[in-house]
Amino acid sequence: MLVHEVAAGFGYDYNDATPDWVHPFIHLILILAPALLILVGTYFALRGILKLWRRRRGTKVHPEPIRGLDSSLFSSVLRYSKKQQALMIMLSLIAMPILYLTLELPKQIVNNALDSDRFPVVVLGQNVDQLVFLMLLCGLYLLAILLNGLNKYGLNVFKGYVAERFLRRFRLLVYRQWRSDPDSSDKSEIIPILAQEVEPVGGFAADMLTLPILQGGTLLTILLFMFVQDPVLGAAALTVLPIQLVLLPKLQRKVNALSRTRIKEVRLLGRQLSDHLRDQHSNSIGLLPTSARFRELEHVRRKIFRLKFFIKALNNFLTALTPFLFYSLGGYFVIEGRITLGALVAVLAAHKDFSAPLKELFRYYQTLEDTRIRYKEINGFFANSSQSSGKVQADDSALEKASQSEQSPLRKTTLSFEGPGALATQ
Template structure:
């Protein structure tokens, strides 16, 4: 037996494990589709996941075992972003995680009920239906299922509303505390009048950090749980269609993080250009620069900032377009292979409709997780830039009378 024959034998066993058995009437085009879904895509996903895991482990292992304590550059705030967020919002994070986990069974119910409506209320001749001590005709049973679906939607919307409002509270509370700490550190510097960068720091650079404080744990748990719930629902309808939902995921894991790293480099450069522009404008306002040279330097700074932002926009929109294209490929498999399964009688029409609706929701949490990765990297850059800025302040700081901002921060 040749190697190719052995491969086909193993593939047929894998296909049988997923509940699909080949026969003479199986169309030829189904064969490569199942090869892609059941063998090639899972193998690539396993390889990519293993590579990312090994790289993460090696990155952690190569870190110095003995770490010298970092200077607390901003008094009252940890130099590490995650530690700073969790230090000031640990109880609120636990409550938001609880609300996120409550949303998972409600989500599964909103996915299951449309299938039940199509299969058992619209496409069924088993009426009247007896449930407990009550009998329902077709119209009454349809209204009952639709009422349950409406109730599940209301619960889901109410849960999301409460969670989002509370996230806003946590974000603004952490942002106010962070701004007070940054402002106190700036006031403690004897040369604070020369620090024109404090305006963009307090007005712009700290905003994303406050928003990230509410999403640091809640968003990956909420979106990751949503992704797992939808994937479980798909596999419950048909294992092959559930595996098809993961077909393009390896490509997304390979390409999107690499492109995002390039965006992060440009974001760091943009922050540097904004601060340089602030210094130039501050010098001109104090009259320390005269003649046409300041105008030329300011114009050059404007042009550099424009070019950096254009490159960021090009990369971000390319990432978005690529992600949308890859996400749109999976419904093609559902319509073709899933439609064939409906004709063959393997799955019901309601199950296919439910899988298509679920995949529409499947792409949203996946995008949110990629966006979380982008936000995480961008926020880390901003946080690092702010703490690095104040490390210079701490190095040059002299003994000055303390202001009572510490008391304000405690009460904040």
Template sequence: MHLILVLAPSLLLVSLLALVFQGLRQLRRNREQRGPRRRTPPRIGGLERNLLRQILRGARRQQAGLLLLSLSLMPPLYLSLEMPKQIVNNVLEPSAGPAEIYGVSLNQMQMLGLFSAIYLAAISLNGLGKYMLNTRKGRVAEHLLRRVRLLIYRHWRQRPPHQRQSEIVQVLGAEVEPIGGFAADLIALPVTQGGTLLTILLFMFLQDPILGAAALTVLPVQLVLLPYLQRIVNRLSRERIRAMRVLTRGLTGQLSPEQNGLEHIRQTAASLRELERIRYRIHRVKFLAKALNNFLTALTPFLFYSLGGYFVIEERITLGALIAVLAAHKDFSAPLKELFRYYQQLEDTRIRYRAVLGFLIERHGAPVDGTPEPDRA
């Protein structure tokens, strides 16, 4: 059992170091591919070349407010985890008797009412805080989305009519929409979900270090497999954007009477088949990642029931502590999934943002973020 206490954190540390090493290697590879630096304008069509700079440029105060509101959710969360344990151990146990709290003597019924009221207040505060956080996130997302769309539209209108791309509708709609959603989640989601994850882990370790380590056993495998699958999704997402641009241009060209022949119909059908093929591959990889994540997450309760049951029999921990750990682990998988979804959203939004910049610099030959010009449709 002590092997779990040592092995699980060690595997997690090795996985994190491997991810850091991989990120540094990718950063070095990107710098080597850039070659000598060229003087390039800091912005393209009013948009920053870097996605994070663009989000923070006009929303620093809003992001700071979201950060503070996210941190305020942690104390009620911990209290909502602790109170069920206190109710089971200090109220529902047959041996429980009257207790004195701050000089006031309370019987079992009074203690049950007090602890239940504290638990209700904790979950109410947590729910109210999440509601306020989500409404503010929506305001931040829509404000940034409107600014980005106006900048793209202004840049498009400044071009001569014969150079205005027909894909402007697609860019202002589907391609820009995820940027606003990610802007709202940029700081709030990792702080909220990461803080929730750390709070639950802290609670588990305080009940028993081995049970806390058991919750980390499958995390290293998730940290290795899921980013690998996400890189495949990123590559397919770039192919999907290019295929959609090809289809849009083909359909726009058919508005002309000269391009209504059978050849153009076949080209449209071929574009639709290619788009279907790419989207099907994306679905397969995404659902594979989801299935693996769900399976690995479901393995942890097995360790809790086996190890935790043994500890209760040996009287190393109380039954209330085991019930509290099981209830906490039920909430443990949700923030973990949200953090993996955030990673997927970050990569997808970066790809879409680079595609938007590629749309703005088309026919200008300017690089984006120091990398070669995005592929044209």
């Protein structure tokens, strides 16, 4: 059978002594889950290629809505922080071998320092007893933890520097664009844009490349460690991943739509409050519409909270299913002598760290979509303002040319207005 051949390829052979309850687990781990993962991965790859092809096909040259910023968020961030991004990527890659040491050393402590009778052992040409060898491994583990902590501290501090530097530049560019368009009809909306909407964009600038590389590398390092301990248990860690890849992005798209609605509601609220403050002689005008806007904003935010917490609960439940496979199937492997107890303990500890980068990657996807929406809305705000200002300037230019033609003795011109803002010369 196919399942038996795949299991034999992973180093696990069926026999008459194998319990019946192991068979469904092997089918799920080695056949069903990998097939779903390949299917989901192929679907996302094809969808990404199709989206990229459509984007390139429909690419048109547009003037920059904000001078100094590109229409793409990634291009704008790389434009001002290319060297810093390269340095953060290098620090992220350095963390991978250190992480592997923090996973491997506990297994060595359990198997070779505690559960072993081969003492004394030779270390660097010296014979050491069990206690000295234990202290030596513990010292190496402490050093690996210290190096890992220092690397994360330096990376986080530098990320904060990059985020604040890009945020300051982004705010200045937005403010300069707003100042260059004094005829904008939406002056009051610049306050929430500068105070709230640009903040997540600046914070995302530091995580744009570093976070997926760091957390993705952490995920692959932990997965490699699990496969080294036992291929079947390593494959078991990926069992619920296809379900997470299918369900969570769909739910996140609903959150993104609600986030887009919330941004528009906040802007409308700012415009209403600005109009109400200008009309100081009437305190009652605008109270009911403003109260209705408050209720609508509360309604949207409640929907966002419900969806976000449902996504979190679903992800936690799916993540908790994998340790069940480790305890049951891994425990059986320990009893049968396939793996050591230290290897099982190390796999369980590694999976505890395995779920953290996976959550960070899903959170990165959420932040990426939310930040793209904010960046697109900010650019759209100034693009609409530029179009309105350009239309007014075009109308003024047409009126000026018409008046000059009317004064010329060589040409008789009749002016007729067809609706507001439209000018026809006959």
